[in-house]
Amino acid sequence: MIRVIIELLDGRVGGNYVKPVTIASAIIWNDGTGDLEVGNYKYILYDSKTKDYQVELKKWRSGGIKGFLRQQKNIWELLFVMLRKIIAGKTSRQQ
Numbered sequence: 843m844i845r846v847i848i849e850l851l852d853g854r855v856g857g858n859y860v861k862p863v864t865i866a867s868a869i870i871w872n873d874g875t876g877d878l879e880v881g882n883y884k885y886i887l888y889d890s891k892t893k894d895y896q897v898e899l900k901k902w903r904s905g906g907i908k909g910f911l912r913q914q915k916n917i918w919e920l921l922f923v924m925l926r927k928i929i930a931g932k933t934s935r936q937q
Contacts, residue, residue: 843869843870843871844868844869844870844871844917844920845867845868845869845870846867846868846870846921847864847866847867848864848865848866848867849862849863849864849865850862850863850865864890864899865889865890866887866888866889866890866899866902867887867888867899868885868886868887868888868921868924869885869886870883870884870885870920870921870924871883871884871885873906876910876912878912878913879911879912879913880909880910880911880912881907881910881912882906882907882908882909882910883906883907883910883920883924884904884905884906884907885904885905885906885907885924886901886903886904887901887902887903887904887928888900888901888902889902903928905924905927905928905931907920907923907924907927910923
């Protein structure tokens with residue numbers, strides 16, 4: 843399982859980063875249906891909803907990636923494929 847955390851760092855205090863606040867996260871896991879060469883993954887992305895300076899993470903998107911060539915590609919490419927699917931889907935729904 844892979845977890846990606848996006849934090850907002852408050853650098854206003856003398857340039858020192860204090861109080862990191864998690865504003866988004868993603869969980870990606872192998873769904874067990876692939877093999878050593880090809881992986882199939884599922885993911886859930888969480889986004890922040892801010893109220894009175896309190897951050898609450900809520901499920902934003904979920905989905906899957908089929909046929910990822912895991913021996914030829916790296917984690918950054920897996921993240922790129924995931925984000926491209928989400929953004930392409932969001933764009934097509936807005937039109």
